[in-house]
Amino acid sequence: MKSMTGFAESSVSTEIGKIMVDMRSENHRFLDVKASVPESLLHMETTIEDRLKNSIQRGKLRLRLSVQTNRKERQQLSEKVLRENHSSLKRINSALGLKTEIGIEHLLMMENSFESHAGPEVSRETEARIKEAVAKTLVKFNKSREIEGQKLEKSILGRLEVIRKTVDGIKKKRKEFIKKSDKKTKEKIEKIFSSKHKNDPILSQEAAAIITEKSEIDEEIVRLEAHISKFRKTARKKGAVGKELDFLVQEMNREAGTISAKCKDAGISHLTIGVRLELEKIREQIQNIE
Helix, strand or coil: CCECCEEEEEEEEECCEEEEEEEEEECCCCEEEEEECCHHHHHHHHHHHHHHHCCCCCEEEEEEEEEEECCCCEEEECHHHHHHHHHHHHHHHHHHCCCCCCCHHHHHCCHHHEEEECCCCCCHHHHHHHHHHHHHHHHHHHHHHHHHHHHHHHHHHHHHHHHHHHHHHHHHHHHHHHHHHHHHHHHHHHHHHHCCCCCCHHHHHHHHHHHHHHHCCHHHHHHHHHHHHHHHHHHCCCCCCHHHHHHHHHHHHHHHHHHHHHCCCHHHHHHHHHHHHHHHHHHHHHCCEC
């Protein structure tokens, strides 16, 4: 079990400077991966994103790659752009009826007046070093998700054990309720069939309802126990299990709701409320599981 939230960072020295990689993720219903890289490394963006997609199955993952460069970019004024900017400012002056004199200081404030000249292209050796940094960060990132996932698994299975014990309590309460009601049930049925209206179909249906009432929630209890067992096995599987666990929680909640609606015993109703409260807490935690 892995958490969908995680964070990791690492760095590596290269000929173009110090490469820093940080990776973080958060909950998401599907897989959403995006890498942010400097313009000089844009050609590596798709490769990096594909590498990330092969490592996680669900969640919103963002990778940021930055460079503390050893090389200073050379910037120089572009005469062509300066002329275009000057013409644009003159048109704006005229359109607005302004008489402001346009000086060089106005043109220098416009970012596009400068042209940057970066150093030589990134070498294959540097690209290899960058890929190593990404791989190193990814290992640390997945480790952080595993650690968080282990904490979640321990907490969730602890709550599941509380539910299992509560279901045992429901079964015990059910037996006590049946035992107490056996005498009354017998008296009701005897009264029905000893009356002069014993052949009345309505009374016969009433007798049948009293007899079947004893086992009206047995099937729900059996299914609930089966879901608990399946949940425990699924939680310990490798890979993405979040969606399957979410489905099982919904099924358990449905069975618990049916038990609560059908049962005639207040004690069972109270225990069922406890089951549903624990299931809601588990459901919230599952939203963070891959």
